[in-house]
Amino acid sequence: MSDISGSRGSADGPVLSDLVEIIGPYAKGHRDDLKAETKIEKIGIDSFDFVEIIFQIEEKYGIDVDYNANSTFSRLTTIGDFADEISKLVAAKSPA
Amino acid sequence: MNRVVVTGAGVVCAAGFSVPAFWDALLAARPRFAEAKAVPGTGILAAEILDDAVIADLGVKASSCDRSALFAVAAARQALAEAGFDAFARPERVAVVIGNGAGGVVSIEEQYDRIHQNAQARVHPMTVARAMVSSSASWVSMATGARGPCFVTSSACASAAHAIGAAFQLLRSGAADVAIAGGTEAPLSNGVLRAWDAMKIMSSTTCRPFARTRDGLILAEGAGLIVLETAEHATRRGRAADVELAGFGSNADAGNLFTPDPEGMAAAMRLALADAGLSPGDVAYVNAHGTGTAANDKLETEAMKAVFGPGACPPISSIKGVTGHSLGAAGALEAIATVLAIRNGVAPPTANYDEPDPDCDLDYVPNVPRTMAIRTAMSNSFAFGGLNASLVFAKAR
Incomplete structure (x- = not known):
């Protein structure tokens, strides 16, 4: 397991597009804003939406995301940062 | 009645x-x-x-x-x-x-x-x-x-x-x-x-x-x-009782499944006080729902301020730092703690309290029990799904 609270870097590629697809239904009215640089707090999802989103990601990639709704949610920044962290977890699971 | x-x-x-x-x-x-x-x-x-x-x-x-x-x-x-x-x-x-x-x-x-x-x-x-x-x-x-x-x-x-x-x-x-x-x-x-x-x-x-x-x-x-x-x-029966149950209030937030509504919590407390024929100023101690989650404790603090006034909240503590959260039993363990607080003149502490939170700025009786006269005390339960219940106990007249 890895902590996803502090993330850096720019994301592109399949994880970002998967993430945008998963987040889409939760981000009503903000679907056009789902880009790497968009801040998660700006897309109208709450911490429990986020728990469902993480569940779908864990199921999709077969990874465990170390997330605590009490402390981690407010420290997450952009969709791109989030995609980066997921990419790292996916890479750690199956090294190239 | x-x-x-x-x-x-x-x-x-x-x-x-x-x-x-x-x-x-x-x-x-x-x-x-x-x-x-x-x-x-x-x-x-x-x-x-x-x-x-x-x-x-x-x-x-x-x-x-x-x-x-x-x-x-x-x-x-x-x-x-x-x-x-x-x-x-x-x-x-x-x-x-x-x-x-x-x-x-x-x-x-x-x-x-x-x-x-x-x-x-x-x-x-x-x-x-x-x-x-x-x-x-x-x-x-x-x-x-x-x-x-x-x-x-x-x-x-x-x-x-x-x-x-x-x-x-x-x-x-x-x-x-x-x-x-x-x-x-x-x-x-x-x-x-x-x-x-x-x-x-x-x-x-x-x-x-x-x-x-x-x-x-x-x-x-x-x-x-x-x-x-x-x-x-x-x-x-010849039984002398030292504590009475004086009031009960309950309501629903009709809001969010998980995030409690301070207005709903406050309304339940006010209902319980009105049912007991008491005023906020009569309450010497509150036993909190206090789950230790980010959302509950912050919002419960807001609700307390709404009922008692920002500078006038009585000491409030949560026993869940000791008991954990026993869900359907929690309100009873906490009601018993509230009765014992009145009987013994001691507010049980909030355990594991290691650092103050600017969002939670009341007197939580941190870590150490406090001897104090408690004539009237309240026990609050705020459930997932926005279901609130508040009990008021008092020294028996």
């Missing part, structure tokens, strides 16, 4: 198997959290009753009884012993109202595993009797001989407060003379623990209500029951 007094209490939980042991653990701010037995290797913590010998000795036929009912019967016996009841002169006037959130989930999983995991064809013939949510009420009535109104209230984490409130109303209105009321829960099954874990709101270290470092709740099992009685009935 009849006045209603508290004449007995019983507790079975990881913090203690009797009211004095429970109170000692609360005052010592001493939690007993460990990895739950049902989920080895996961790091999921719980406040679990591990002493199988004590459980076997609780005096109920375990094969037809879920842990939740077993705990309830044991707590009922303690409470009736303290109240001085041997047998009831008029059993049809004795009510049983017990809060329970989830029913016999340990029994359900144990038996369904036989089918789903082990491809067995049969489950134990007592599975239905063990699993039904009302079984604890039935068992308490059978074990004690109470034959009055008997039912379970289920409102998640507010179940026990609703049970005590419903029993209070039965006694006030004259529908019963005595009530055994409180809550019980045995939720520490593999499936339930993982379901709670999936919500990502459980602490993997300890429960720190109202502290800046708080990172979630810890599940618990156990039961708490009190004996409520009309003041007239208690007097007729």
